[in-house]
Amino acid sequence: MRLAPAEASGSGAAPERSWSDAREHWADGALRALAVRGWMQGYGDGTIRPDRPVTRAEFVSVLAKALGKNTDEGGSAAFADLEGHWAASAVQDAYAQGWINGVSSESFAPDAPLTREQAIVILVKALGASSPDSNQNLLNRFTDRDQITAWAASALQQAAASGWIVGYPDGTLKPSGTLSRGETAELLIRAFGLES
Numbered sequence: 804m805r806l807a808p809a810e811a812s813g814s815g816a817a818p819e820r821s822w823s824d825a826r827e828h829w830a831d832g833a834l835r836a837l838a839v840r841g842w843m844q845g846y847g848d849g850t851i852r853p854d855r856p857v858t859r860a861e862f863v864s865v866l867a868k869a870l871g872k873n874t875d876e877g878g879s880a881a882f883a884d885l886e887g888h889w890a891a892s893a894v895q896d897a898y899a900q901g902w903i904n905g906v907s908s909e910s911f912a913p914d915a916p917l918t919r920e921q922a923i924v925i926l927v928k929a930l931g932a933s934s935p936d937s938n939q940n941l942l943n944r945f946t947d948r949d950q951i952t953a954w955a956a957s958a959l960q961q962a963a964a965s966g967w968i969v970g971y972p973d974g975t976l977k978p979s980g981t982l983s984r985g986e987t988a989e990l991l992i993r994a995f996g997l998e999s
Contacts, residue, residue: 822851830985832999833992842868843988853985860890860913862922862987863903866929867893869991882911902928920955920978922987923968926994927958932965945976952978967993 822845825831830853837843838851842865845851857865872893881898882905885891894911897903903925905911926932941963942948942956951959955978962968967990970976982990992999 822849824850825853825985828853828985830983830988833988834985836992836997836999837865837869837988840869842991843984851984853988854983856916856981857922857984857987858914859911859917859921860888860894861984862917862925862982863897864890864893865987865991866926867897869995870929872896881905883909885911885913888913897925897929900929916981918979919968919976919982919986920952920959922982922990923962924955924958926967926990927961930994932958932961942976944974945970946974947976947978950978951976962994965994 821831821835825834828834834843834851834853838845843851880886880888880891881895885894888894890913894903894913898905898911903911906915940960942951942960945951959968959976959978968976989999991997
């Protein structure tokens with residue numbers, strides 16, 4: 804399984820030191836932790852591109868690997884735009900299990916960037932996270948909480964209660980902002996309770 808068409812490295816193992824573009828990156832440890840587990844890979848040019856936005860297909864594929872799903876099997880595509888796509892099997896499985904939806908009934912938009920709130924909704928559904936016991940709205944601490952869409956609010960509340968999301972130093976969450984590969988790694992480290 805590849806994270807990107809034709810460019811991703813084959814082994815999935817973390818390099819002995821680090822990828823050339825992640826040596827001083829804040830997410831280097833999280834990226835390496837995911838690579839060691841075979842969940843995320845670097846590229847053939849020796850990079851991991853930690854600041855590049857993760858696509859919808861990449862996120863589903865990484866999460867499927869984290870959950871122990873076999874993402875290399877063939878199968879019919881649930882969405883027309885997945886026909887022949889490298890991540891069709893992972894997306895099909897996630898769709899069948901109910902933890903993803905398309906952008907329409909016929910399209911998944913596999914190569915579109917994933918937003919932070921879309922990622923959290925997918926992660927909460929995939930992990931079956933339960934609602935927090937507290938009535939306290941943990942999203943009130945984010946200065947841009949009014950930008951959270953209604954369909955994502957409950958999942959973001961669950962993620963905040965679980966410690967998966969902490970926001971940015973400026974007090975924002977940036978729910979409609981794209982999620983980078985580095986942020987993806989850090990999010991999964993927190994969600995799965997791993998050491999980075």
